[in-house]
Amino acid sequence: MSYVGYEWIRQQLKLQVFPIRRPARVGPVSRLAIEDNALRVPAAVAPQGDSLLAHLLFAVKHEGINLQVLAQCLPKLAAHEMLVAVMAQPSGRYVRILGFLWEAFSQQLLAEELLVTGPTVAVFDPKRYICGPDQRCARWRVNFNGLGNTGYCVTVERTPEITELLAQNILEKANAFACGLSQQTLDRAMSWAYLHETQSSFAIEHEQPLQDKAQAFVQLLRQAHESRLLDESYLVALQNLCITNPLDKAVFYRHQQNWLQGPLRGAMGVTYVPPEPSEVRLLMVELLKLANHWHGKVEPLVAASVLSFAFVFIHPFMDGNGRLSRFLYHYMLAQSGQLRKGLLLPVSVAMKRNEDAYLQALQSFSIPMREHWQVGWLGDEDYTFDLLADQSLYRYWDATECVLFGLRMAQQALEQDLYEETRFLQAFDRVYRAIDLRFDVRGKDLSVLVISALQNQGKVSNNRRRQFQNTVQPQVFDAIEELIGGI
Structure with a gap:
């Protein structure tokens, strides 16, 4: 059985991309079917021959949008071949999508004028993906509706569990919960939430903050509802509040290579390598542009999860990235306008309770990314780092597992932590008052x-x-x- 679509393209062009989640293979089936985490394809449906364009059209139609592959392979497709396909099918949905992306990733026009026809088509199928704001291109009659733009975009599949969690309207439940409490009980519950969110966020980093640092972080969390756009200077100020070592306070984004170190010595102990310093500002500009634009346009819990994980994957500072990423989760919820002012979901408390699942979500990106770095150990803390792949791997990635984790933690933070703490406070008050009277x-x-x-x-x-x-x-x-x- 031979591969087709994205896996065929990956192998033929020797692309350095993450493993294809469900590689398509020709098999003895009568129709397309997902079996053993692979897409089985009838021979009659499979692209014939070694035409890159034929496999691209098959992949976009049947496998969805993989921007890691498309960003690297489309510039290798001859302009003449792409143009001929467009002229042959000027109203074709998938050929127009490919033509639009060909120009975006090749950074050149296919032709001065195009005679494409037909209704505007979406790049991402809303039934399959969580989508972002519409970005319509009249030239191609294409709507780029991803969670990002052609310069930086993540994909989130609309899995059954993600769909079910979004349908629970967790933020609406949180608001209703707050409205159902007396102001005194709510204030006490929030005091508990802010304090334990702070303690848990530091504990995840295996740190115990001093009292003044803990109080500063609590104040930081309380400021999440204040209207302010994200930019480098704001993030630097936040980073300075997040860390305990004054020598690690940043002045701007990092200009050095950093990495995460596990328990093993040498290169084997390097578990993750974030982007090169020269790429950090470029990536952060793209990411913050999206984050500032998503308020009211992307489901807040999805936006919060994407920003939190994307930030920590870029690792723009030498220290404090983890704590700051969890603050940004709260920031996106607060700025969305869909969470009552002052209300906080203690997601770090839930994350600390689910550290293995948190690590798994992080590793959905960090492990495949680490495979594309060659790390040399020169002794002590002296390493060499060589990226064997395209920098675009940091720009286009699948955030499905990260969003799923973020949604699960929001649900637990509300239903296991806030609900239980409030019941505890109410029970305490009832028993205390009764005993005090007697x-x-x-x-x-x-x-x-x-x-x-x-x-x-x-x-x-x-x-x-x-x-x-x-x-x-x-x-x-x-x-x-x-x-x-x-x-």
């Missing part, structure tokens, strides 16, 4: 006893009973347990 107990002692019982399945432990036996009446312990049991 017994004379010191306030701080009663708080400790109620909290510890709520955290101990409603029981006042023997240790607590002994600890407070000289200051708290024995019947208080039983009353606390009885009240919690009735909640």
Whole structure:
């Protein structure tokens, strides 16, 4: 069985791209079918011969849009061959899409004038992909509706789980949750959320912030709702607040190569290499242009997930990238206007609880990207880095796993963290008030006893009973347990 479409193109042109997720192969099937994570293709449907254009047309029609492959292979397609195809099918959907992308990636016009016809066609099928704002090209009668533009674009497949999570309207639920609480309870729940979001974001980086740094990060999170566009100076200021080592404070985007190091020594220990310093500003300009333009135009949780992961993959600073990427998640939600001002979903708390899944989402990009770097170890912290592929790999990538993870964490942050913490606070208030009305107990002692019982399945432990036996009446312990049991 032979490969066709994107996998055929990858092999024939020896393209340095990420593995094709579902490579297309000719097989004994009567119609196109996904089997064993591959696309099985009937011989009658497969492109014939070794025509690059034929395989491109097949791929775009049946496999979707793979911008990593298209960005590298379309400039290798002869202009004459592309033009002949357009003239032969001036209203053809897929030939127009390829012609539009050929000009974008070749950075030249195929012809001064084109006689294309037919209705405007979308590059990304909305039934298959999460799409972005329309960018119509009258010349080709094509609408580039991706999550980005031809200079930087990610793809997110509309999987069943992503569709289901988006249908849950998590932000609407969060707003409704907030509206259903008293202002006092909401304030206390948010105080908990901001503090634990800060602690968890630092803990993911295996750091314990000092009190002043933690307070600064809490204030940073609270400022996410303030209207301000993202740019380099703002990100530098944010980075300075995110880090604990004053020597790592940035003045601008990095001018050095950085990398992530695992437990192994030498080149084998290098787990990820972000783009070269010369590419950082170019990538960040494209990314921030999108982020500033997406408010109200891209589903906020999708935009937040894409920006958060894209930022950390570019790694524009020498330190603080992880914490800043998680702040940007909150920033996109807050700036969307769809989340009540002051409300925060503690996604870092959920991420810390799901660190293996977080790593897996990061590795959906970092592992295949690492394969395209040749790293040499010269001893100590001295390395050489050579990118064996095209820089465009950082510009066009599949963010499906990252968005899915971001959606899952938002759901958990609301339903497991905020809901549970609020129920805890409400239960505490109910028990505390009831005991305080019946017994004379010191306030701080009663708080400790109620909290510890709520955290101990409603029981006042023997240790607590002994600890407070000289200051708290024995019947208080039983009353606390009885009240919690009735909640």
